[in-house]
Amino acid sequence: MPGSTDAVLSLEIPPRAEFVAVARLVVSTAAKSRRSLADDKVADLTLALSEACTNAIEAHDGKDEAERVTIRVDEDDERLVVTVEDQGPGFDLLELSAHPAVTDPDRLNFERGLGIPIIRNLVDEVTFASGDSGTTVTMVLHCTPSLGDLGPDLLDLDEIDLEAAWDDAGLDEEGSR
Amino acid sequence: MDLGIEVDEARQPFVVVAVRGEVDIATAPKLREKLVELASQGAQNVVIDLEGVEFLDSTGLGVLIGGMKRLRGLDGDLTLVCTQPRILKVFEITGLNRAFTIHETVDAAVAG
Numbered sequence: 001m002p003g004s005t006d007a008v009l010s011l012e013i014p015p016r017a018e019f020v021a022v023a024r025l026v027v028s029t030a031a032k033s034r035r036s037l038a039d040d041k042v043a044d045l046t047l048a049l050s051e052a053c054t055n056a057i058e059a060h061d062g063k064d065e066a067e068r069v070t071i072r073v074d075e076d077d078e079r080l081v082v083t084v085e086d087q088g089p090g091f092d093l094l095e096l097s098a099h100p101a102v103t104d105p106d107r108l109n110f111e112r113g114l115g116i117p118i119i120r121n122l123v124d125e126v127t128f129a130s131g132d133s134g135t136t137v138t139m140v141l142h143c144t145p146s147l148g149d150l151g152p153d154l155l156d157l158d159e160i161d162l163e164a165a166w167d168d169a170g171l172d173e174e175g176s177r
Numbered sequence: 178m179d180l181g182i183e184v185d186e187a188r189q190p191f192v193v194v195a196v197r198g199e200v201d202i203a204t205a206p207k208l209r210e211k212l213v214e215l216a217s218q219g220a221q222n223v224v225i226d227l228e229g230v231e232f233l234d235s236t237g238l239g240v241l242i243g244g245m246k247r248l249r250g251l252d253g254d255l256t257l258v259c260t261q262p263r264i265l266k267v268f269e270i271t272g273l274n275r276a277f278t279i280h281e282t283v284d285a286a287v288a289g
Contacts, residue, residue, distance in 0.1 A: 017203035024232070043263050050234045054202045114235035114271050121270040 005074035005081055008034060012068040015060030015086070020053045023071050027082060030073050035080050035143045044122040045082065045141055051115035052084040052137040059088025059135060080141045090130040180204035181229065182211050191287045192220045197229035200237030212244040221253025224286040233264050238273060245277065258286050
C-alpha cells in the first residue's frame with residue numbers, strides 16, 4: 001500500500017484451505033487490538049479477508065506447495081489496510097462482470113463468483129491488481145486507533161468527558177452507531 | 178477446525194441438517210458431500226439449521242445454492258433456519274435472501 005502506513009503484521013500462509021481460518025483469527029485479533037472498531041466492522045473485515053484468501057488459494061490451485069499467500073496489515077491514523085497477495089496466474093476482473101446480477105434468478109446458475117461482490121460491500125475501499133505473477137487485493141477500513149493504542153502518556157482518561165465524546169461521534173454508550 | 182453436521186431424519190418428510198462451526202473453503206466440501214449423499218438417498222426436502230454456524234462465507238453459500246438447485250431438480254427444496262444477524266447479512270448483501278426461504282426455527286421450517 002503506497003503512502004505513509006505503518007506495518008502491524010505480515011503473515012505468510014501456504015496456499016491451502018485449512019490456513020484461511022488461521023488468517024481470519026490473526027487479522028481479526030489485530031484489528032480488534034489496534035483500532036476502535038465495532039464488533040460488526042471486525043466481522044465485516046474478517047469475512048472480506050476470508051473471501052480474498054479463498055480467491056488467492058483457488059488461484060494457486062494446489063500446484064506449488066512452496067508458494068505462499070502473504071497477508072499484511074498496515075495502518076495510519078485514519079485507516080486500517082489489509083493486503084492479500086498471491087502468486088497465482090492472475091485473473092481478468094472484467095470477466096467477472098459476465099455473471100448476472102445477484103437479483104437475477106439466473107444468478108443461481110453461478111455457485112462461484114460471489115466473493116468479490118462481498119468484499120466490495122464490506123470494506124470502505126478495495127483495489128485489485130492482477131498480472132501474470134499474481135494478484136494483490138488491498139482492502140481499506142476507515143477507522144481510528146483504539147484509545148489503548150495511544151497509551152496512558154498521551155491520554156488522561158479522567159480528564160476526558162467520554163459521554164460527550166461519544167455524542168460528538170454519534171455513538172451510543174457501547175460505541176455503536 | 179472441524180465442521181459439525183448432524184442429520185435428523187425424524188421429521189419426515191423433512192430431513193433436518195444441523196451445522197455447527199465455520200463454513201469456509203476448508204470445511205464446505207464436507208457439507209456438500211453430505212447434501213449430495215442425502216439427495217442420492219432420496220431426500221427431497223432438506224432443512225439446513227445454521228443456528229450453530231459461527232462463520233459462513235461465499236464458499237458456504239455456493240454449497241447451499243448447489244444443494245438447493247439439486248433438490249429443486251428433484252421436486253424438493255432446501256430451506257434454511259437462521260436468526261443470526263452476522264450470517265443473515267451474508268445472504269442479504271448477495272441478494273440470496275430472496276432466493277432462499279429462511280425460517281426462524283426448525284419447527285417453522287418443517288411446518289412448511
